[in-house]
Amino acid sequence: MxxxxxxxxxxxxxxxxxxxxxxxxxxxxxxxxxxxxxxxxxxxxxxxxxxxxxxxxxxxxxxxxxxxxxxxxxxxxxxxxxxxxxxxxxxxxxxxxxxxxxxxxxxxxxxxxxxxxxxxxxxxxxxxxxxxxxxxxxxxxxxxxxxxxxxxxxxxxxxxxxxxxxxxxxxxxxSIVPLLSRDIFIEGAAGLTLKNVAIDGEVGEMLITHTGLSGPLILGASARWRKGDDIVIDLKPGLSREQLDARLVRDFALRGPQLLSNALRGVLPAPLIPPILAKAEVAPGIKACETDKQARRRIVDVMKAARVAITDKAPLSEAIVxxxxxxxxxxxxxxxxxxxxxxxxxxxxxxxxxxxxxxxxxxxxxxxxxxxxxxxxx
Ligand SMILES: Cc1cc2nc3c(=O)[nH]c(=O)nc-3n(C[C@H](O)[C@H](O)[C@H](O)COP(=O)(O)OP(=O)(O)OC[C@H]3O[C@@H](n4cnc5c(N)ncnc54)[C@H](O)[C@@H]3O)c2cc1C
Missing domain, CATH: 3.50.50.60 (FAD/NAD(P)-binding domain)
Incomplete structure (x- = not known):
């Protein structure tokens, strides 16, 4: 048998x-x-x-x-x-x-x-x-x-x-699941895909949704996420702080009379400009040429480490694992x-x-x- x-x-x-x-x-x-x-x-x-x-x-x-x-x-x-x-x-x-x-x-x-x-x-x-x-x-x-x-x-x-x-x-x-957020970062940006951004040194693609953050980079980060943690996104991993600052100096000189919120369109997708300026505590209504060094540096800091508050993981039914x-x-x-x-x-x-x-x-x-x-x- x-x-x-x-x-x-x-x-x-x-x-x-x-x-x-x-x-x-x-x-x-x-x-x-x-x-x-x-x-x-x-x-x-x-x-x-x-x-x-x-x-x-x-x-x-x-x-x-x-x-x-x-x-x-x-x-x-x-x-x-x-x-x-x-x-x-x-x-x-x-x-x-x-x-x-x-x-x-x-x-x-x-x-x-x-x-x-x-x-x-x-x-x-x-x-x-x-x-x-x-x-x-x-x-x-x-x-x-x-x-x-x-x-x-x-x-x-x-x-x-x-x-x-x-x-x-x-x-x-x-585990390995989208993250939920009500942070200003996602307001008005649902549907936006961010390519070549980094979290914890890992470069990849993420997606802003109506409920928070998703996409391969976020799914990867979610397995390490603990309640209370923020997600910190480097929006320009290919540039050092100094290089990004030099880029903004150049852009602001070229677009001096434009509103700052327009002058940033060369380096940021439009829906992200209001939340980035809000996080940097810089008024969006000032002109590019009126932006002082401290404000510019604060914008650089936020672009290199945009802190997004996470409320929770998405439900288990949506998890990869x-x-x-x-x-x-x-x-x-x-x-x-x-x-x-x-x-x-x-x-x-x-x-x-x-x-x-x-x-x-x-x-x-x-x-x-x-x-x-x-x-x-x-
Ligand atoms: C969208 C998605 C993408 C993924 N991509 C990857 C990837 O690319 N690489 C990677 O490493 N992992 C990936 N994973 C994870 C991976 O799929 C799982 O870890 C893996 O399938 C687990 O294998 P398993 O055989 O243990 O269980 P499963 O693949 O879940 O199979 C279990 C089976 O048991 C059956 N079953 C359950 N209960 C009963 C019951 N009572 N009676 C009879 N049958 C039952 C189910 O019908 C099912 O067919 C992904 C997961 C998802 C959801």
Whole structure:
């Protein structure tokens, strides 16, 4: 009789766990409430899927703010290089971009999903559509994901299954998520995209929305944000304070008779001029030639470090990743097996580990899935 295992959740973690268990001879039933596997995976990286990060383990762990040590074994056995090798062997050409982010060369997340599905069916995994509401017969690998983007199927339902088996679930909260703000900085600027701005030295793109701040740079910063923190934006990271001041001197000399609010249009998008002047405590109605050195310096200071008050994170439903979940210290790191219930394993975002942006979260799903698939019945 072949050994059986049920894997609940067909995201990257459940798929990888199923593939490894089936390759080890298990009769694997992979269950998901969706018609097909990988619904969330298909929308990752704006449909391009940043599948992993081509870095070493220390660099990886520097991008995991909590419970990084728990991942060490899984990462050692299935590091980013192995994930890249796995996808290349499945026929997916990969490309490494800025920040060592790895994408399929085709720019299509679909290729990653198809590769995982191909490997799963080649290994003999059977797929069953079902919404699992109570723990199936053991052994089971729970890979039901977090609680963000619930329309993809990852609605936090797996936490109840884990709790019923005696596990503690750290309350889920949003990580990698837009930030909410009522700061004057966003007044009148909704819809504005700012390219080549910097937060904490990282240069990128952000978006001003009706409710606050979003876009890749903000999503990245949100994972580090704590209640009470402001976001400080360098609007001109390519220029030093001295260079920016020299630029303003030149612009103000050229546009002397113009209102200051017009003279700044060469260096700032129009909707940002009123809030920047307000933050610099400079009247917008004065002429460029009337702007004294102190006022100019204050404008430079605000442009180099525009402080935006943040009220909160956007809700968990809008988050890229869930922080919280099944406590990592209740899981054996080598096999992802529960310390509470023999034969119950976990994989992926259901576990209380999350990382910054850069492909690390999908890799956590892959390497914990690998460990669970290799660990079941071992
Ligand atoms: C918009 C977006 C973009 C992202 N982009 C990236 C990126 O580019 N790179 C990156 O590293 N990370 C990215 N992420 C994060 C990444 O998608 C997740 O961390 C990853 O998908 C987690 O994998 P998982 O297998 O643990 O769970 P999931 O992918 O969430 O899969 C869990 C599966 O379990 C199923 N399920 C849940 N409960 C049940 C149940 N009771 N019964 C049956 N089935 C159930 C769900 O239907 C779902 O299919 C992104 C996330 C979002 C939302």
């Amino acid at each position: 072949p050994k059986r295992v049920t894997v609940v959740g067909a995201g990257p973690a459940g798929l990888m766990a199923s593939i490894q268990a089936a390759r080890r001879g298990f009769d694997v039933t992979l269950t998901d409430k969706n018609d097909r596997p990988g619904k969330k995976l298909l929308i990752t990286g704006k449909g391009r899927c940043n599948i992993t990060n081509d870095c070493d383990i220390d660099t990886f762990l520097a991008n995991v703010p909590r419970n990084g040590r728990f991942l060490y074994g899984a990462l050692s056995r299935f590091p980013p290089r192995e994930a890249m090798r796995f996808f290349r062997e499945e026929g997916v050409a990969l490309t490494v971009e800025r920040g060592r982010r790895v994408f399929p060369e085709s720019g299509k997340a679909r290729d990653i999903v198809d590769a995982l599905c191909r490997a799963a069916s080649a290994a003999g995994v059977s797929y069953v559509k079902a919404n699992v509401r109570s723990l199936p017969a053991l052994p089971v690998i729970l890979a039901t994901g977090g609680a963000s983007y619930p329309h993809t199927g990852s609605d936090g339902g797996g936490y109840a299954l884990a709790s019923a088996a005696g596990h503690t679930v750290t309350p889920p909260e949003a 869930t922080r919280g979940g099944v406590r990592a210290d209740e899981i054996k790191p080598a096999t992802m097996e529960s310390k509470k219930q023999d034969g119950l394993h976990f994989a992926g975002e259901i576990i209380d580990v999350d990382a910054y942006t850069g492909g690390y979260n999908l890799h956590i799903a892959l390497c914990t899935g690998y460990a669970a698939g290799m660990g079941v019945g071992a």
